Amino acid sequence: MQATAYICLVIATLCWGGNSVAGKLAVGHVSPMMLTFLRWFLAVSLIALISVPQLKKDWPVARKNLPLLLCYGAIGYTLFNAMLYSAVQYTTAINVAIEQAGIPMLIFLLNLFFFRTGISLAQCLGFGMTLVGVALTAAHGDLATLLQLQLNRGDGLMLIAIAAYSLYTIFLRWKPPVDWRTLMAFPAFAAMLTSVPLLLWEIDRGSALWPDQAGWSITLYTAIFPSLLAQILYIKGVEAIGANRAGLFINLVPVFGTLLSVALIGERLQSFHMIALVLTLGGIAIAEKGRPKASAPTVPASPVD
Numbered sequence: 001m002q003a004t005a006y007i008c009l010v011i012a013t014l015c016w017g018g019n020s021v022a023g024k025l026a027v028g029h030v031s032p033m034m035l036t037f038l039r040w041f042l043a044v045s046l047i048a049l050i051s052v053p054q055l056k057k058d059w060p061v062a063r064k065n066l067p068l069l070l071c072y073g074a075i076g077y078t079l080f081n082a083m084l085y086s087a088v089q090y091t092t093a094i095n096v097a098i099e100q101a102g103i104p105m106l107i108f109l110l111n112l113f114f115f116r117t118g119i120s121l122a123q124c125l126g127f128g129m130t131l132v133g134v135a136l137t138a139a140h141g142d143l144a145t146l147l148q149l150q151l152n153r154g155d156g157l158m159l160i161a162i163a164a165y166s167l168y169t170i171f172l173r174w175k176p177p178v179d180w181r182t183l184m185a186f187p188a189f190a191a192m193l194t195s196v197p198l199l200l201w202e203i204d205r206g207s208a209l210w211p212d213q214a215g216w217s218i219t220l221y222t223a224i225f226p227s228l229l230a231q232i233l234y235i236k237g238v239e240a241i242g243a244n245r246a247g248l249f250i251n252l253v254p255v256f257g258t259l260l261s262v263a264l265i266g267e268r269l270q271s272f273h274m275i276a277l278v279l280t281l282g283g284i285a286i287a288e289k290g291r292p293k294a295s296a297p298t299v300p301a302s303p304v305d
Helices: 001-023 032-064 068-087 093-099 102-115 121-138 155-175 180-205 213-241 243-265 270-290
Strands: none
Touching: 001 068, 001 093, 001 213, 001 243, 032 068, 032 180, 032 213, 068 155, 093 121, 093 155, 093 180, 093 243, 093 270, 102 121, 102 155, 102 270, 121 270, 180 213, 243 270
Protein backbone atom coordinates (compact mmCIF):
# COMPACT_ATOMS: atom_id res chain seq x y z
CA MET A 1 0.00 0.00 0.00
CA GLN A 2 2.83 2.39 0.83
CA ALA A 3 4.56 1.67 -2.48
CA THR A 4 1.33 2.46 -4.32
CA ALA A 5 0.96 5.67 -2.34
CA TYR A 6 4.48 6.73 -3.21
CA ILE A 7 3.85 6.11 -6.91
CA CYS A 8 0.62 8.12 -6.76
CA LEU A 9 2.33 11.04 -5.04
CA VAL A 10 5.31 11.09 -7.41
CA ILE A 11 3.01 11.13 -10.45
CA ALA A 12 0.90 13.88 -8.88
CA THR A 13 3.89 16.15 -8.26
CA LEU A 14 5.21 15.39 -11.74
CA CYS A 15 1.92 16.67 -13.17
CA TRP A 16 2.11 19.81 -11.05
CA GLY A 17 5.74 20.34 -11.97
CA GLY A 18 4.69 20.26 -15.60
CA ASN A 19 2.16 23.05 -15.08
CA SER A 20 4.74 25.85 -15.17
CA VAL A 21 6.34 24.25 -18.23
CA ALA A 22 2.93 24.07 -19.90
CA GLY A 23 2.46 27.77 -19.23
CA LYS A 24 5.80 28.53 -20.88
CA LEU A 25 5.01 26.32 -23.88
CA ALA A 26 1.67 28.10 -24.22
CA VAL A 27 3.35 31.42 -25.11
CA GLY A 28 2.36 32.26 -28.66
CA HIS A 29 -0.21 29.46 -28.79
CA VAL A 30 -2.83 30.55 -26.24
CA SER A 31 -2.96 33.68 -24.07
CA PRO A 32 -2.70 33.38 -20.25
CA MET A 33 -6.29 34.30 -19.33
CA MET A 34 -7.70 32.27 -22.21
CA LEU A 35 -5.72 29.28 -20.95
CA THR A 36 -6.93 29.88 -17.39
CA PHE A 37 -10.57 30.00 -18.45
CA LEU A 38 -10.47 27.05 -20.85
CA ARG A 39 -8.54 24.95 -18.34
CA TRP A 40 -11.23 25.29 -15.72
CA PHE A 41 -14.09 25.07 -18.22
CA LEU A 42 -12.81 21.69 -19.37
CA ALA A 43 -11.96 20.60 -15.83
CA VAL A 44 -15.47 21.45 -14.58
CA SER A 45 -16.98 19.46 -17.44
CA LEU A 46 -14.85 16.44 -16.61
CA ILE A 47 -15.44 16.73 -12.86
CA ALA A 48 -19.21 16.89 -13.45
CA LEU A 49 -19.09 13.55 -15.25
CA ILE A 50 -17.75 11.80 -12.15
CA SER A 51 -19.25 13.90 -9.37
CA VAL A 52 -22.96 14.64 -9.95
CA PRO A 53 -24.36 11.88 -7.66
CA GLN A 54 -21.92 12.83 -4.90
CA LEU A 55 -22.62 16.55 -5.35
CA LYS A 56 -26.33 15.92 -4.79
CA LYS A 57 -25.52 13.95 -1.64
CA ASP A 58 -23.22 16.66 -0.28
CA TRP A 59 -25.35 19.63 -1.35
CA PRO A 60 -26.91 20.37 2.11
CA VAL A 61 -23.44 20.75 3.65
CA ALA A 62 -21.93 22.41 0.57
CA ARG A 63 -24.73 24.99 0.43
CA LYS A 64 -23.98 26.16 3.97
CA ASN A 65 -20.31 26.54 3.08
CA LEU A 66 -20.76 27.83 -0.47
CA PRO A 67 -18.96 31.20 0.04
CA LEU A 68 -15.90 29.41 1.41
CA LEU A 69 -15.86 26.83 -1.41
CA LEU A 70 -16.17 29.58 -4.02
CA CYS A 71 -13.38 31.51 -2.29
CA TYR A 72 -11.14 28.46 -2.64
CA GLY A 73 -11.65 28.51 -6.38
CA ALA A 74 -11.22 32.25 -6.82
CA ILE A 75 -7.99 32.50 -4.83
CA GLY A 76 -6.33 29.11 -5.02
CA TYR A 77 -7.32 28.18 -8.56
CA THR A 78 -7.98 31.29 -10.64
CA LEU A 79 -5.64 33.88 -9.12
CA PHE A 80 -2.77 31.45 -8.65
CA ASN A 81 -2.89 30.05 -12.17
CA ALA A 82 -3.60 33.39 -13.85
CA MET A 83 -0.50 34.85 -12.19
CA LEU A 84 1.60 31.77 -12.97
CA TYR A 85 0.64 31.72 -16.66
CA SER A 86 1.29 35.46 -16.84
CA ALA A 87 4.63 35.13 -15.04
CA VAL A 88 6.08 32.75 -17.62
CA GLN A 89 5.53 35.43 -20.25
CA TYR A 90 8.39 37.35 -18.64
CA THR A 91 10.56 34.85 -16.77
CA THR A 92 11.76 31.28 -17.21
CA ALA A 93 9.79 28.15 -16.32
CA ILE A 94 12.72 27.14 -14.10
CA ASN A 95 12.35 30.33 -12.05
CA VAL A 96 8.61 29.79 -11.74
CA ALA A 97 9.11 26.19 -10.64
CA ILE A 98 11.71 26.99 -7.98
CA GLU A 99 9.88 30.05 -6.67
CA GLN A 100 6.90 27.83 -5.86
CA ALA A 101 9.08 26.31 -3.15
CA GLY A 102 8.42 29.53 -1.25
CA ILE A 103 4.78 28.49 -0.72
CA PRO A 104 5.43 26.25 2.34
CA MET A 105 7.53 29.00 3.91
CA LEU A 106 4.79 31.60 3.54
CA ILE A 107 2.16 29.15 4.78
CA PHE A 108 4.28 28.62 7.88
CA LEU A 109 4.62 32.36 8.48
CA LEU A 110 0.89 32.96 8.00
CA ASN A 111 0.02 30.14 10.39
CA LEU A 112 2.48 31.56 12.90
CA PHE A 113 1.07 35.08 12.60
CA PHE A 114 -2.66 34.27 12.56
CA PHE A 115 -2.86 31.04 14.57
CA ARG A 116 0.26 31.18 16.77
CA THR A 117 1.50 27.77 15.67
CA GLY A 118 4.53 26.42 17.47
CA ILE A 119 8.01 27.26 16.18
CA SER A 120 11.31 25.45 16.59
CA LEU A 121 14.93 26.33 15.91
CA ALA A 122 14.99 23.81 13.05
CA GLN A 123 12.03 25.55 11.45
CA CYS A 124 13.74 28.93 11.68
CA LEU A 125 16.85 27.50 10.07
CA GLY A 126 14.95 25.59 7.41
CA PHE A 127 12.74 28.43 6.30
CA GLY A 128 15.67 30.81 6.38
CA MET A 129 17.39 28.54 3.86
CA THR A 130 14.22 28.42 1.77
CA LEU A 131 13.97 32.22 1.77
CA VAL A 132 17.53 32.52 0.51
CA GLY A 133 16.89 29.94 -2.21
CA VAL A 134 13.77 31.70 -3.49
CA ALA A 135 15.47 35.11 -3.30
CA LEU A 136 18.47 33.75 -5.21
CA THR A 137 16.21 32.51 -8.00
CA ALA A 138 14.15 35.68 -8.18
CA ALA A 139 17.35 37.74 -8.35
CA HIS A 140 18.76 35.49 -11.10
CA GLY A 141 21.83 34.61 -9.06
CA ASP A 142 22.69 38.16 -8.00
CA LEU A 143 21.26 38.97 -4.57
CA ALA A 144 22.58 42.53 -4.90
CA THR A 145 19.76 43.25 -7.34
CA LEU A 146 17.26 42.85 -4.50
CA LEU A 147 18.75 45.92 -2.85
CA GLN A 148 18.04 47.85 -6.05
CA LEU A 149 14.55 46.35 -6.47
CA GLN A 150 15.41 45.07 -9.95
CA LEU A 151 13.18 42.00 -9.93
CA ASN A 152 11.90 40.60 -13.21
CA ARG A 153 8.21 41.35 -13.82
CA GLY A 154 7.48 37.66 -14.10
CA ASP A 155 9.10 36.97 -10.75
CA GLY A 156 6.94 39.69 -9.22
CA LEU A 157 3.81 38.06 -10.61
CA MET A 158 4.93 34.76 -9.11
CA LEU A 159 5.16 36.42 -5.70
CA ILE A 160 1.45 37.28 -6.06
CA ALA A 161 0.74 33.68 -7.09
CA ILE A 162 2.63 32.35 -4.08
CA ALA A 163 0.70 34.66 -1.74
CA ALA A 164 -2.62 33.59 -3.27
CA TYR A 165 -1.94 29.88 -2.93
CA SER A 166 -0.65 30.29 0.60
CA LEU A 167 -3.85 32.08 1.66
CA TYR A 168 -5.90 29.38 -0.05
CA THR A 169 -4.02 26.72 1.88
CA ILE A 170 -4.49 28.21 5.34
CA PHE A 171 -8.20 28.62 4.53
CA LEU A 172 -8.34 24.85 4.01
CA ARG A 173 -8.35 24.44 7.80
CA TRP A 174 -12.04 25.42 7.59
CA LYS A 175 -12.97 23.12 4.70
CA PRO A 176 -16.38 21.47 5.22
CA PRO A 177 -16.73 17.70 5.80
CA VAL A 178 -17.60 16.74 2.21
CA ASP A 179 -16.35 14.14 -0.25
CA TRP A 180 -13.17 14.98 -2.19
CA ARG A 181 -15.17 15.19 -5.44
CA THR A 182 -17.33 17.91 -3.95
CA LEU A 183 -14.25 19.69 -2.63
CA MET A 184 -12.90 19.67 -6.20
CA ALA A 185 -16.09 20.50 -8.08
CA PHE A 186 -17.29 23.69 -6.40
CA PRO A 187 -13.91 25.49 -6.32
CA ALA A 188 -13.31 24.46 -9.94
CA PHE A 189 -16.69 25.92 -10.92
CA ALA A 190 -15.84 29.12 -9.03
CA ALA A 191 -12.49 29.22 -10.82
CA MET A 192 -14.23 29.03 -14.17
CA LEU A 193 -16.61 31.87 -13.25
CA THR A 194 -13.96 34.16 -11.78
CA SER A 195 -11.68 33.65 -14.78
CA VAL A 196 -14.33 35.17 -17.08
CA PRO A 197 -13.64 38.81 -16.03
CA LEU A 198 -9.92 38.21 -16.56
CA LEU A 199 -10.61 36.81 -20.00
CA LEU A 200 -12.83 39.80 -20.87
CA TRP A 201 -10.07 42.13 -19.69
CA GLU A 202 -7.59 40.33 -21.92
CA ILE A 203 -9.98 40.55 -24.88
CA ASP A 204 -10.51 44.26 -24.25
CA ARG A 205 -6.74 44.81 -24.31
CA GLY A 206 -6.57 43.02 -27.64
CA SER A 207 -4.14 40.42 -26.29
CA ALA A 208 -6.47 37.44 -26.16
CA LEU A 209 -5.27 34.52 -28.24
CA TRP A 210 -7.55 31.60 -29.10
CA PRO A 211 -5.59 28.33 -28.87
CA ASP A 212 -4.16 26.83 -32.03
CA GLN A 213 -3.51 23.09 -32.31
CA ALA A 214 -0.55 23.23 -29.93
CA GLY A 215 -2.52 25.53 -27.63
CA TRP A 216 -5.36 23.02 -27.38
CA SER A 217 -2.91 20.26 -26.49
CA ILE A 218 -1.49 22.41 -23.70
CA THR A 219 -4.98 23.35 -22.50
CA LEU A 220 -6.06 19.71 -22.38
CA TYR A 221 -2.93 18.84 -20.42
CA THR A 222 -3.60 21.51 -17.79
CA ALA A 223 -7.26 20.51 -17.51
CA ILE A 224 -6.63 16.77 -17.18
CA PHE A 225 -3.29 16.33 -15.44
CA PRO A 226 -2.64 19.20 -12.94
CA SER A 227 -6.36 19.85 -12.35
CA LEU A 228 -7.79 16.33 -12.08
CA LEU A 229 -5.36 13.43 -12.22
CA ALA A 230 -2.82 14.97 -9.85
CA GLN A 231 -5.52 15.93 -7.37
CA ILE A 232 -7.06 12.45 -7.35
CA LEU A 233 -3.68 10.72 -6.97
CA TYR A 234 -2.64 13.08 -4.21
CA ILE A 235 -5.83 12.41 -2.27
CA LYS A 236 -5.26 8.66 -2.66
CA GLY A 237 -1.72 9.11 -1.34
CA VAL A 238 -2.96 11.10 1.66
CA GLU A 239 -5.52 8.40 2.44
CA ALA A 240 -2.79 5.75 2.43
CA ILE A 241 0.04 7.39 4.40
CA GLY A 242 -1.46 10.53 5.94
CA ALA A 243 -1.37 14.23 5.08
CA ASN A 244 1.87 15.07 6.90
CA ARG A 245 3.97 12.45 5.13
CA ALA A 246 2.25 13.00 1.79
CA GLY A 247 2.79 16.75 2.06
CA LEU A 248 6.55 16.27 1.91
CA PHE A 249 6.18 15.10 -1.68
CA ILE A 250 5.06 18.63 -2.68
CA ASN A 251 8.72 19.56 -2.47
CA LEU A 252 9.24 17.50 -5.63
CA VAL A 253 7.26 20.07 -7.66
CA PRO A 254 10.16 22.53 -8.15
CA VAL A 255 12.51 19.62 -8.86
CA PHE A 256 10.28 18.19 -11.58
CA GLY A 257 9.50 21.67 -12.89
CA THR A 258 13.20 22.43 -13.27
CA LEU A 259 14.05 19.11 -14.92
CA LEU A 260 11.11 19.34 -17.33
CA SER A 261 12.05 22.91 -18.23
CA VAL A 262 15.52 21.76 -19.22
CA ALA A 263 14.32 18.61 -21.02
CA LEU A 264 11.27 19.96 -22.87
CA ILE A 265 11.95 23.66 -23.36
CA GLY A 266 15.72 23.58 -23.53
CA GLU A 267 16.14 26.24 -20.87
CA ARG A 268 19.63 26.58 -19.50
CA LEU A 269 20.23 25.12 -16.07
CA GLN A 270 22.57 27.54 -14.31
CA SER A 271 24.59 27.09 -11.13
CA PHE A 272 22.35 29.41 -9.10
CA HIS A 273 19.35 27.24 -10.02
CA MET A 274 21.05 24.19 -8.50
CA ILE A 275 22.09 26.12 -5.40
CA ALA A 276 18.55 27.45 -5.01
CA LEU A 277 17.07 23.97 -5.35
CA VAL A 278 19.40 22.59 -2.68
CA LEU A 279 18.59 25.49 -0.34
CA THR A 280 14.82 25.38 -0.82
CA LEU A 281 14.39 21.60 -0.65
CA GLY A 282 16.95 21.19 2.11
CA GLY A 283 15.41 24.02 4.09
CA ILE A 284 11.90 22.62 3.84
CA ALA A 285 13.12 19.14 4.80
CA ILE A 286 14.85 20.53 7.91
CA ALA A 287 11.76 22.54 8.84
CA GLU A 288 9.49 19.52 8.43
CA LYS A 289 11.83 17.24 10.38
CA GLY A 290 12.11 19.68 13.26
CA ARG A 291 8.49 20.81 13.32
CA PRO A 292 6.78 20.67 16.74
CA LYS A 293 4.30 17.81 16.82
CA ALA A 294 1.43 20.12 17.74
CA SER A 295 2.07 22.63 14.95
CA ALA A 296 0.01 22.95 11.82
CA PRO A 297 1.31 21.47 8.58
CA THR A 298 3.49 23.80 6.58
CA VAL A 299 2.34 22.32 3.30
CA PRO A 300 -1.12 22.16 1.73
CA ALA A 301 -3.42 19.39 2.88
CA SER A 302 -5.00 19.36 -0.58
CA PRO A 303 -3.01 21.36 -3.14
CA VAL A 304 -4.29 22.14 -6.60
CA ASP A 305 -1.60 23.75 -8.95
